[in-house]
Amino acid sequence: MTILDARGISKRYGGLLALADVDLSVAESEFVALIGPNGAGKSTLLNVLTGLTPPTSGTITLNARNVTRSATHSRIRAGLGRTFQHGRLFERLSVLENVMVGAANRPGRSDTALRKAALDTLGLMGLERFAHQPISALTYGNRRMVELTRALAGQPRILLLDEPGAGLNSGEVEDLMTRLRAIRAEHRLAIVLIEHNMGMVMRLAERIVVLNFGSKIAEGTPTAIQADPAVLDAYLGAGSSYAGV
Amino acid sequence: MALRLLGLVGLLVVGFALSLSVSEYALRLLNLAAIAGISVIGLNFAFGYVGLISLGHAAFMGLGAYILAILTTQAGWSPWLASVPAILGTGLCAAAIGFPLLRLKGHYLALATLGLNVSFVIVAANWIELTGGTNGIAKIPGLSIAGYALSGEQPFLWFALVILACLGFVASLIQSSRHGRAMMAVRDDETAAAMTGINVTAIKVAAFALSALYAAVAGCLFATHVNFVSPDDFGFAQSITFLSMLIVGGEGTIVGAILGATLLTFLPEWLRVLGDSYLAFFGLMMLGILIFLPTGIIGLFDRWRRRAPAPETAAAEVAQP
Ligand SMILES: Nc1ncnc2c1ncn2[C@@H]1O[C@H](COP(=O)(O)OP(=O)(O)O)[C@@H](O)[C@H]1O
Ligand SMILES: [Mg+2]
Numbered sequence: 001m002t003i004l005d006a007r008g009i010s011k012r013y014g015g016l017l018a019l020a021d022v023d024l025s026v027a028e029s030e031f032v033a034l035i036g037p038n039g040a041g042k043s044t045l046l047n048v049l050t051g052l053t054p055p056t057s058g059t060i061t062l063n064a065r066n067v068t069r070s071a072t073h074s075r076i077r078a079g080l081g082r083t084f085q086h087g088r089l090f091e092r093l094s095v096l097e098n099v100m101v102g103a104a105n106r107p108g109r110s111d112t113a114l115r116k117a118a119l120d121t122l123g124l125m126g127l128e129r130f131a132h133q134p135i136s137a138l139t140y141g142n143r144r145m146v147e148l149t150r151a152l153a154g155q156p157r158i159l160l161l162d163e164p165g166a167g168l169n170s171g172e173v174e175d176l177m178t179r180l181r182a183i184r185a186e187h188r189l190a191i192v193l194i195e196h197n198m199g200m201v202m203r204l205a206e207r208i209v210v211l212n213f214g215s216k217i218a219e220g221t222p223t224a225i226q227a228d229p230a231v232l233d234a235y236l237g238a239g240s241s242y243a244g245v
Numbered sequence: 246m247a248l249r250l251l252g253l254v255g256l257l258v259v260g261f262a263l264s265l266s267v268s269e270y271a272l273r274l275l276n277l278a279a280i281a282g283i284s285v286i287g288l289n290f291a292f293g294y295v296g297l298i299s300l301g302h303a304a305f306m307g308l309g310a311y312i313l314a315i316l317t318t319q320a321g322w323s324p325w326l327a328s329v330p331a332i333l334g335t336g337l338c339a340a341a342i343g344f345p346l347l348r349l350k351g352h353y354l355a356l357a358t359l360g361l362n363v364s365f366v367i368v369a370a371n372w373i374e375l376t377g378g379t380n381g382i383a384k385i386p387g388l389s390i391a392g393y394a395l396s397g398e399q400p401f402l403w404f405a406l407v408i409l410a411c412l413g414f415v416a417s418l419i420q421s422s423r424h425g426r427a428m429m430a431v432r433d434d435e436t437a438a439a440m441t442g443i444n445v446t447a448i449k450v451a452a453f454a455l456s457a458l459y460a461a462v463a464g465c466l467f468a469t470h471v472n473f474v475s476p477d478d479f480g481f482a483q484s485i486t487f488l489s490m491l492i493v494g495g496e497g498t499i500v501g502a503i504l505g506a507t508l509l510t511f512l513p514e515w516l517r518v519l520g521d522s523y524l525a526f527f528g529l530m531m532l533g534i535l536i537f538l539p540t541g542i543i544g545l546f547d548r549w550r551r552r553a554p555a556p557e558t559a560a561a562e563v564a565q566p
Contacts, residue, residue, distance in 0.1 A: 052436060076442035088437035090430045092497075101430045104423045105442030114423060154442060 001028045002061075003079070003158045003190050004049070009058035011044055011214075018044045019055070020214040026158060029188040033195060033205035037235055040211040042194045043085055046160050050082050051075050063157070077105055081156030083147045085163050085194075089135045095146055096122070096131040102150035121153040125179055141172040148176075152183065158190040165197045173197065177204060202226070210235065249417050252500065253410045260406040264399050272398035278510035279405040280466045285490045285502040286409075286416050287459020292488065293497040294425060295452040296432035297347065300484045301358035302460055304365035307479025309335045309461025310468040314382040315375060324386050324469050332461040339457030343450040362481040369476040381475025388469045401470055408466065412459060413499050419455075420499070428452050429497075493534055495541025504542050 004026040011019040019041045026032050034042050047053045049060060051072040060068045067075050076082075090098050099118035103109070109117070122128045125145055130138065138146060144164055151159060165173045177200055184191055195201050201208065201222070208225040210218040212234040218225055225231055263275060284306050291297040309331045316327035342361065349357050369376045376382065388395045388404065395401045419425050430438040431448050439445050468474050486509065494505025516523050538544055 050440065052439075071444070072439040073442050073444045076440060082440050084437070084440075088434050088440075090433040090437065092433055093426065093429055097426055097429075100423070101426050101438075101443070102441045104427070109423075111422060150441065 002026070003028055003063060004192075005061040006045075006049060007059050007061075009045065009048055009060070010056045011041070011048055011053065012056045017214050019048065021058075022211070022214070022216050024049075024192075024209060024216075026190050026192060028157070028190055029184060030190045031184060031193070031204055031206045032191070033193045033201040033208045034211065035195065035198075035201060035208060035235065036211035039213075041214040042211055043162055044214075045211070046082060046162055046192075046194070049160060050080060073105075076154060076156075079157035080160070081151040081154050081158070082160040083144075083151050083162060083164060085166070087140075087143050087147055089143060089147055089150070091135050093135070094131070095127070095133050095135065095138070098135065098146060099150050099153045102153035103155075105154040118153055121149050124152070124183065125149045126175075141168045144168065145172075145176070155187075156189065158192065160192045160194075162194045163196065164193070165195055165200055173200060180204065249414060252417070253414050256410045256413065256503070257406055260409075261403065264402045264406075269398055272402055274510055274514060275507075276398060276402050276405055276470055278507040279402065279409045280463045280470070281487070281490060281510055282409050282503045282506035283405075283412055283466065284460050284463035285487050285494070285506045286413055286499055287456040287463070288487050288491050289416070289456075289496065289499065289502045290419075290428070290452045290459070291456040292491060293502070294420070294428035294432060295449055297449060297453060298351065298355040298488075299358045299453070299456065300355050300481060300488065301360075301362040301365070302456065302487045303479040303481065303483035304362040305335050305339055305457035305460035306464040306467065306483075307365055307369065307474070307476075308338060308457075309464030310474045310479070311369060311376060311382070311464075312461075313465045313468050314385045314474050317386050318382055318384060319375075324388055324465070328462075328465040331465050332458055335461035335464070336454045336458040340450055340454040343453040344446075347446065347449040347453060359481055359484070362479075362484050366476045366480050369479070376476075379476060381473055381477075383473045385468050385472045385474065387472060395469075405466055405470075408462065409503070412462065413503065416459075416499050424448075424451070489531060491541075492531070493541055495543025498541075498543045501541050501543035508542070 002025055004024070006022070006024045009019050009022045010017065022045060024045070034045065036042055044053070048055045051067070051070060055068070058068070059066060062075060062078050062080060065078065067078065090101065093101065096115070096118055099122055100114045103114050103117040103121070119128060119131060122131055125148065127142065127145060127149060130142060130146070135143065135146070144167070148161070148164060165176060168176060180191065181204070183189060193201070193204065205222055208220065208222055209216060210225065210231050217234060218228045218231045220228070264272060267275070284302065288299065288302050291299050312331035312334055313324060313327045316322040316330065317324050346354065346357055370379050395404050427438070427443045427448050430441065430443060431445050435445050467478070490505035490509045491502055492505070493509060494503065495501025513523060516526060519526055534541065540547065
């Protein structure tokens with residue numbers, strides 16, 4: 001069953017066509033990777049999907065509901081979750097409070113229930129020992145993990161992750177991958193992952209979507225994408241224009 | 246919860262003890278401090294939690310005071326009854342204004358709320374048949390409980406302290422609730438807050454309306470205590486004073502709001518010797534606080550607490566044989 005369906009998404013910034021007629025469809029508990037050179041429009045696509053910026057044209061369906069014009073918060077309440085490329089935490093709240101805010105997206109949970117849900121989710125991510133720390137006490141890697149935990153605490157059905165591995169060391173990337181796999185298996189969560197780490201993408205994704213200059217240039221299984229001449233040319237191949245890995 | 250109740254009882258005990266031991270003049274200042282404290286706890290919702298710079302807070306206090314004054318002196322309502330439309334009407338008015346106004350951010354919002362305050366004063370000074378113009382409204386009846394008039398400084402202070410303690414308690418409950426966290430999330434990062442399912446506009450309007458409700462309660466107390474209101478009492482300078490009280494005490498904390506309100510109510514009296522140079526002193530003091538104590542007086546306590554060992558561990562160490 002399709003959870004998220006974006007059709008014909010275009011986004012124009014003045015003279016720049018950041019997205020040109022992009023389709024993206026994600027099924028329940030599917031793991032999709034979104035790759036492409038810097039400036040390809042990946043983050044912009046997430047901004048359109050989450051309602052931070054309206055598309056110039058196109059429609060977005062979430063859980064069979066047209067949300068093209070919906071506010072961000074109502075999309076989140078309808079089962080969407082997201083993290084940001086550069087990490088955005090509530091700096092003056094504690095780690096636990098950050099995650100409690102994430103857990104509070106459904107009405108009618110008592111404060112005790114919220115606290116328990118937040119502690120459980122922190123436990124799932126191996127972060128319970130940081131619960132009562134201020135955000136400023138966290139390492140960069142842990143900040144990114146707390147942001148992911150905050151999104152997970154909202155129990156999304158589909159999670160959009162914007163370069164969660166950027167800036168993590170190799171041990172942290174391994175840990176992130178293990179946890180993402182476990183969470184998806186346990187919660188039937190669909191994931192859209194933007195990532196430059198090709199090892200990570202190839203090992204996790206069931207399907208890969210490739211953007212270049214705002215257009216979708218390829219879509220398929222990791223094996224097919226690795227052999228796709230257009231992708232090789234734009235992104236993976238030697239001597240390509242891509243310099244961002 | 247225990248800590249919160251302790252704060253509530255502590256405030257009442259300290260206030261009551263003071264009320265029995267200080268001069269009539271100090272009692273009057275304590276009353277003004279308690280009223281300002283209620284108003285500043287309200288401002289803390291908008292500025293301390295959500296980060297909305299409001300320079301129009303005094304207008305909401307004035308609106309509450311004027312509605313009560315008009316209903317009691319012109320329609321003959323009892324002040325208790327008049328306080329209901331005064332408080333609720335002010336809250337509704339703030340919500341209605343908040344919807345368009347709170348789209349503005351930072352300096353723009355500060356300027357717009359300042360404009361709001363100036364407009365309020367102009368209306369209050371010129372709608373003469375309703376407000377008495379610059380002469381204000383006199384002979385506002387005082388409050389009485391079960392036939393006992395709260396007319397003296399001392400009984401009024403007891404009453405004001407109870408209201409201050411109760412409203413401070415309610416504010417602390419809101420602060421630690423999901424709504425309080427949502428407010429602080431909006432302050433720290435609006436986009437990330439929306440991404441956790443928070444309706445950012447609704448939270449801003451709610452905090453703004455809540456701040457106006459508190460201001461209106463303070464306005465009603467002011468009107469029934471002084472028995473007189475005039476446009477001068479609610480000018481934008483008063484709004485700036487409220488903001489200064491919150492910053493001096495420590496934005497984002499209820500105890501800070503009360504401390505700041507008390508300190509800045511007494512300070513001009515203590516420094517009366519300075520005469521006209523008080524304002525210069527005040528400006529320098531604000532500058533010093535902003536630079537050296539960005540988290541206010543409360544921040545000073547926090548620093549001291551972090552340096553000193555926690556009391557429990559100290560006690561535990563002593564208890565070791
Ligand atoms: N708010 C904006 N205003 C103008 N241009 C933008 C804006 N956001 C993104 N862009 C442009 O859109 C293009 C795609 O950016 P982005 O989606 O961030 O790429 P990616 O995430 O794939 O690296 C870039 O050329 C970028 O400069
Ligand atoms: Mg990006």
